[in-house]
Amino acid sequence: MPSQSFLGSFAESAEEHPDRCALALDDRQVTYRELQDAASWFRTGTALPGLPAGRPVCVPAVKTPETLALLLAALADRRQILLPSPELGEEVLLRLCRQASCSAVLLAGRDADGRPSLTVRAVEAVPEEAEGFRLPGPDEAQLMLTTSGSTGTPKIVPILAEAADRFMEWGAGQFGLRPGKRVLSYAPLNFDLSLLDVWAALRAGAEVVLVDQERATDAAYLAGLLERYPVHLVQAVPLFYRLLLDGGPSGARRFPDVGHVVFTGDAMPYDLLRRLPDAFPGACLHNVFGCTETNDSFRHEVDPAAVAPGEVLPVGRPLPGVEAVVTGSDGAVLEGPCTGELLVSTPFQTSGYLETRRNADVFVRLPGDASGRVYYRTGDIVTRRADGLYLLEGRSDFHVKVRGVRVNLQEIEQVLRDHPEVGDAAVVALPDEVAGVRLHAQVQRLPGSGLRSLALRTHCSRHLPRPAVPASLVVADDPLPRMPTGKPDRNLIRKNRMEKEPA
Amino acid sequence: MSGDIKDFIITQFLPDIDPAELSDDYDLVENGVVDSLGLLRVVAWVSETHGLSLDDIPIAPDNFRSVEAIRRFVAEARVSAGLH
Structure with missing residues (x-):
C-alpha cells in the first residue's frame, strides 16, 4: 500500500491467484479477489471519491481486512494517508489530522450482514496548526506513519514510495516471501514493522495472519492462532515469544513450520533466547534493529548455542x-x-x-x-x-522502550510537572521480568495540596499514550532525593523502589 | 466479594493508594492501572479465586475495565458455570 508499484504487484497477485488467501483473522479468510473487491467498493460505493483531492485522509490503524481494503482504495486514488495508532485520544488524533491537513478521519467497518462500511468524519482545517508542516508530494510519499513518542503528539513520518519499494524488495528476498507462504502480523498496523509483515507480504502474494490487537497478550489465543495457521515468518518484540513459550494453559509448544523468527524492538533475554531453537526447530533466528525514521538498519543472525549467559546480543551488521x-x-x-x-x-x-x-x-x-x-x-x-x-x-538521552514503544522519561516528567499541584517529579525505568521495563514515578506535591496518585494517574492518561503512563506513581510531600548537582537522584529513586517492590 | 476484587487490584497495582480513593467505576484500563499484561494477572486471580476455568475467561479488556465490571463479569461467569 505504500506505493503505486505495490498496487501493481498486488493487482497481479489478485489476477494470477484470486482465490488464494490474502488475510486471515480468526475464522475469517479473505482472498486476494475479495480484498480487491472490497477496495473497489470503497473507491466507488462510498463517500471516499467525494473527499477533496490534494488533502490527505486519516485512517486510524485498526487491524482488520476492511481497513486494509480502505487503504488500498485510498492508495489507488492517489491519496496521501496518515495512519496513526487507533488508541490515540481524540484530541491528539485531531491535532495530527490538522498538522497533516487531513480532510477526514475514515473508519472502515462491517455491517450486520458482513458487508464493508465506511464512516467519514470531516476534519476542519486550521491553517495555523499546519504551519511549519511540509507535506511531500503524493508522488513522493503516500503513506505517513507516526513515531511512538511519549508526549501528547507523536511525530509524523512520511514513508517515501521508493524507500518503501526498496524495503519490501529487501524483506521479500531476505525472508523468502512468495505465494503460498504465510506471515504473522503481530505488531500494530501503524508500526513500521507492518511494512514487512503486512505490506511486503501482500506485495509478494503471500498470506497475512492478522493478530487481533485486543488479544495480543493472550498467550492461549496466540498459540491457537499459530497452530491453526502455520506461518513461515514471525516478527515480534521479545515479549511475544515470552508469552508464546510461557503463557497459556497448556505449556510448552513447538512450531516446526516457522522458517524465520525475527525479534526486534527490545533486547532479547538470554533465558528466552536459548529456548527458541526447541520451540522453532526449523527457524533461522534474526535480531533486527531499526526505527520508524529509517526502517530496519541492522540484522544479526543468532546462533543461541554460541551466545554466553549474560552476553549482550549484537544488533549485527x-x-x-x-x-x-x-x-x-x-x-x-x-x-x-x-x-x-x-x-x-x-x-x-x-x-x-x-x-x-x-x-x-x-x-x-x-x-x-x-x-x-x-x-x-x-x-x-x-x-x-x-x-x-x-x-x-x-x-544518549532519556528514552527507554516499554514493550516495544519508545518513551521519553523527561517528557513524562514534564507532563507530571504540568499538573497544577505537582512541585517536582522524576520518572525512572525499572527492570521487569515479564514486560522488560516498567516505569515508576516519584512525585513531590505542592505544600498544602491533597493530590493523590490516582488523580495524577488520570492526568497522565489524558496526556500520554498508555505505555508511557507510569506503572507505579508515588506522591509525597517530601522533596525528591537530589544529587550534589541539584538534579534528582534517579539512581537512588530506582534503588529505593526496587528494594520496596522487587521485580 | 467486591471488597476482594478491590483489595486485589489495590495490592497488586496501586499499593500506594488508600482503598477509599478507588471508586468502583474508575477506568482501570484507560488510566493504565491494568495493562494487557496486568490483565493476565487479573484473569489468573479471578480463575483461582472463583473456581472458573481459565479457558472460560475471555481476555476482553471490557470485562475488566473497572472494579464494577469485574464484579459483574465474575457474577455472570459463575452463573453460567453453575457455581452461584
Missing part, C-alpha cells in the same frame, strides 16, 4: 545499502572499534519529519562527505567491535 557511522561526544566520526552515537543512512529512510523545524538536528550530513548522504541521528549509543559487529549500549 548494517543491511545491504545501509551506511552506519559512530560519532564521539564532539560529533567527530570515529574509526575502527569504538563506542559512541549511532548515525545511519538507509535506502528505506524518510525524507524527514513533517514538522520541518525538527529535522535540522536529526537528519544531518557528515562533514567532508562529498556523497551528500543524509544520516539519521538515532540517539542510540553503540559499540562497534573489531569484528565489525555492533552492540546496542543504551540511549
Whole structure:
C-alpha cells in the first residue's frame, strides 16, 4: 500500500491467484479477489471519491481486512494517508489530522450482514496548526506513519514510495516471501514493522495472519492462532515469544513450520533466547534493529548455542545499502572499534519529519562527505567491535522502550510537572521480568495540596499514550532525593523502589 | 466479594493508594492501572479465586475495565458455570 508499484504487484497477485488467501483473522479468510473487491467498493460505493483531492485522509490503524481494503482504495486514488495508532485520544488524533491537513478521519467497518462500511468524519482545517508542516508530494510519499513518542503528539513520518519499494524488495528476498507462504502480523498496523509483515507480504502474494490487537497478550489465543495457521515468518518484540513459550494453559509448544523468527524492538533475554531453537526447530533466528525514521538498519543472525549467559546480543551488521557511522561526544566520526552515537543512512529512510523545524538536528550530513548522504541521528549509543559487529549500549538521552514503544522519561516528567499541584517529579525505568521495563514515578506535591496518585494517574492518561503512563506513581510531600548537582537522584529513586517492590 | 476484587487490584497495582480513593467505576484500563499484561494477572486471580476455568475467561479488556465490571463479569461467569 505504500506505493503505486505495490498496487501493481498486488493487482497481479489478485489476477494470477484470486482465490488464494490474502488475510486471515480468526475464522475469517479473505482472498486476494475479495480484498480487491472490497477496495473497489470503497473507491466507488462510498463517500471516499467525494473527499477533496490534494488533502490527505486519516485512517486510524485498526487491524482488520476492511481497513486494509480502505487503504488500498485510498492508495489507488492517489491519496496521501496518515495512519496513526487507533488508541490515540481524540484530541491528539485531531491535532495530527490538522498538522497533516487531513480532510477526514475514515473508519472502515462491517455491517450486520458482513458487508464493508465506511464512516467519514470531516476534519476542519486550521491553517495555523499546519504551519511549519511540509507535506511531500503524493508522488513522493503516500503513506505517513507516526513515531511512538511519549508526549501528547507523536511525530509524523512520511514513508517515501521508493524507500518503501526498496524495503519490501529487501524483506521479500531476505525472508523468502512468495505465494503460498504465510506471515504473522503481530505488531500494530501503524508500526513500521507492518511494512514487512503486512505490506511486503501482500506485495509478494503471500498470506497475512492478522493478530487481533485486543488479544495480543493472550498467550492461549496466540498459540491457537499459530497452530491453526502455520506461518513461515514471525516478527515480534521479545515479549511475544515470552508469552508464546510461557503463557497459556497448556505449556510448552513447538512450531516446526516457522522458517524465520525475527525479534526486534527490545533486547532479547538470554533465558528466552536459548529456548527458541526447541520451540522453532526449523527457524533461522534474526535480531533486527531499526526505527520508524529509517526502517530496519541492522540484522544479526543468532546462533543461541554460541551466545554466553549474560552476553549482550549484537544488533549485527548494517543491511545491504545501509551506511552506519559512530560519532564521539564532539560529533567527530570515529574509526575502527569504538563506542559512541549511532548515525545511519538507509535506502528505506524518510525524507524527514513533517514538522520541518525538527529535522535540522536529526537528519544531518557528515562533514567532508562529498556523497551528500543524509544520516539519521538515532540517539542510540553503540559499540562497534573489531569484528565489525555492533552492540546496542543504551540511549544518549532519556528514552527507554516499554514493550516495544519508545518513551521519553523527561517528557513524562514534564507532563507530571504540568499538573497544577505537582512541585517536582522524576520518572525512572525499572527492570521487569515479564514486560522488560516498567516505569515508576516519584512525585513531590505542592505544600498544602491533597493530590493523590490516582488523580495524577488520570492526568497522565489524558496526556500520554498508555505505555508511557507510569506503572507505579508515588506522591509525597517530601522533596525528591537530589544529587550534589541539584538534579534528582534517579539512581537512588530506582534503588529505593526496587528494594520496596522487587521485580 | 467486591471488597476482594478491590483489595486485589489495590495490592497488586496501586499499593500506594488508600482503598477509599478507588471508586468502583474508575477506568482501570484507560488510566493504565491494568495493562494487557496486568490483565493476565487479573484473569489468573479471578480463575483461582472463583473456581472458573481459565479457558472460560475471555481476555476482553471490557470485562475488566473497572472494579464494577469485574464484579459483574465474575457474577455472570459463575452463573453460567453453575457455581452461584
